[in-house]
Amino acid sequence: MYDVTIIGAGVSGIFMAYELTKRYPEAKIMLIDKGKKLSERNCKARSKQECLCDVCDQYIGFAGLGKSEGKFNYTNDFGGSLGRKIGTVQAEKLMWEVDRILCSFGGEEAELYHTHSPELEVSAKSVGLEVLTTSVRHLGTKRSHHVFQSLYEVLTKRIDLWFGTDVYSIEKSDSFEINTSKGNIKTKKVVLSTGNSGSEWMYRQCEQLGLLPGPARLDLGIRVEMRENQLEAILKDTFETKLHIKREAFEGTTYCMNPNGRIIRKYQHGLVMPDGQNKREQDKAGNNLNFTLFVPSFYSSKEEADLVAQQVIGGINRGRDRIVVQRLQDLKKQQATTSHILSSNSIVPSLDGEAGNLIDEVPNIYLGALREFFDSLEKLIGEPIDEETLLYGIDGKFYEAKIPTNDSFETDVTGLFLIGDCSGETHSLSQAAASGLYAAKMI
CATH class of the missing domain: 3.50.50.60 (FAD/NAD(P)-binding domain)
Known part of the structure; x- marks a missing residue:
């Protein structure tokens, strides 16, 4: 016994x-x-x-x-x-x-590092963002x-x-x-x-x-790949940061921020998603920074949440390892990114995704949340987000029903x-x- x-x-x-x-x-x-x-x-x-x-x-x-x-x-x-x-x-x-x-x-x-920055917290609050702090090992x-x-x-x-x-x-x-x-x-x-x-x-x-x-939660979000130096203004005192945005229709949080990192494929629940890998896991540091803005949704059961994940992520995968990538500039123009455009993009994609149009692939709440987040982020860093920033659809975080x-x-x-x-x-x-x-x- x-x-x-x-x-x-x-x-x-x-x-x-x-x-x-x-x-x-x-x-x-x-x-x-x-x-x-x-x-x-x-x-x-x-x-x-x-x-x-x-x-x-x-x-x-x-x-x-x-x-x-x-x-x-x-x-x-x-x-x-x-x-x-x-x-x-x-x-x-x-x-x-x-x-x-x-x-x-x-x-x-x-080494243990910390993301706490009082100065950043004040600046973020002034543009409608909240900084979530942590100590990291x-x-x-x-x-x-x-x-x-x-x-x-x-x-x-x-x-x-x-x-x-x-x-x-x-x-x-x-x-x-x-x-x-x-x-x-x-x-x-x-x-x-x-x-x-x-x-x-x-x-x-x-x-x-x-x-x-009981009820269950599912987080989905666009993974962003941008110039590594674009966020220097907010990362000068920390290795990474976690920003939270809350509006009437949604709230979202940045996760897994990887300066000089790359994007890799993540396999969970039979689905394929873009995931971030830290520079410490690579042979050499990259030139890009990546993170995901996750937006949570709540469902009456785990089965319902899993069904939504299968429909959204599985719909993009199409039974294979398909992940869609689009330039920010093309998203704003509501036009597809082509493989030809992607091949000459100044921000070189670290993941071999399929060029396309996220508007046709991803529910609008996740794209709308990202646009509003970028509006606040531009005010925070004091410059426009590079329009050749790359957007990957779609990342997911799964939770258990309690x-x-x-x-x-x-x-x-x-x-x-x-x-x-x-x-x-x-x-x-x-x-x-x-x-x-x-x-x-x-x-």
Whole structure:
């Protein structure tokens, strides 16, 4: 009989397991994941057609999305609602505890930087924008791999870990019985930490236990690629910034700003989207800066949100890796960008997209939001946005519909907990990890 069984070895599950072993060294802990050990997560496919994984390990397996660039934002301003759930002071304290743990496993080699700029906040407010601030520990892919491998080596000596394991059912009586592809497990408590990748499975399990999800959120937005020096006026004191715009019809936030970065393809939920890659992940720095302006929408269910994503993003993809790119100048003229025009553009695209017209591909709310954002941004930087700036359609951020949990992340089924992104409360590595620490303290 296990004391606690954690299903999902992403950052929330890892940090919870680590904290449990410190607080309760005699407890019997199991950590299960459908994916592979970190050392075996080697998929480098550049498209879903090239991927030969039964379960693609770009997103699934030990460390989950923490295996990617390992960007930890320590803030309550964005990245989830953990602060509203457990209190902003406690949430911030736990995020800094996450940082301390990362540093104890080699993360201190990545310099901590801050985006706070009082002068910029005042200037942004005067043009109708808000600056969201954070402190950032950006590990990078190689260092992130080292940090999480070191955590794995500690955990493997203290708990049981099963990889490549399918969980078929979770049944509740006095305790829980988990039926898996490797046999049955009896456990006193169950923690689901399956992230966004395991949402369909999680909803099925929760439904069988009488738990139903609520409304869901979906963020879509245009990824922008512009001259790297165009934002010098607002980036002189910070490596990046995060700007928020709110109007009567919409609100939007810039995410994943990458000075000297490039745009790559992101594969999630069978969809292909433009994503930003930091210059630290490249052999040499680029000449462009990129970011996405995400606009959130809310739906009655996760199924409805996923259907919209399939219609919008899937409609652009057309069953392949298609991403549309258009110059700002052509968008303003409501005309398509051609491949000939793109070949002579002064801002050279870092992603091989298909030249076209976003007006025909993207719902107007996202284009309208971007136009209004650019109007305010031009006032903030004191110059027009270069009309050869490139716009890519369309990026997406996916969220879980919330299944109600109490202040300890426990559901209405006694002994069943939801943490990390699958709880619907966190949307970032730092808040997900912090939720794991918190649940370990409360359980």
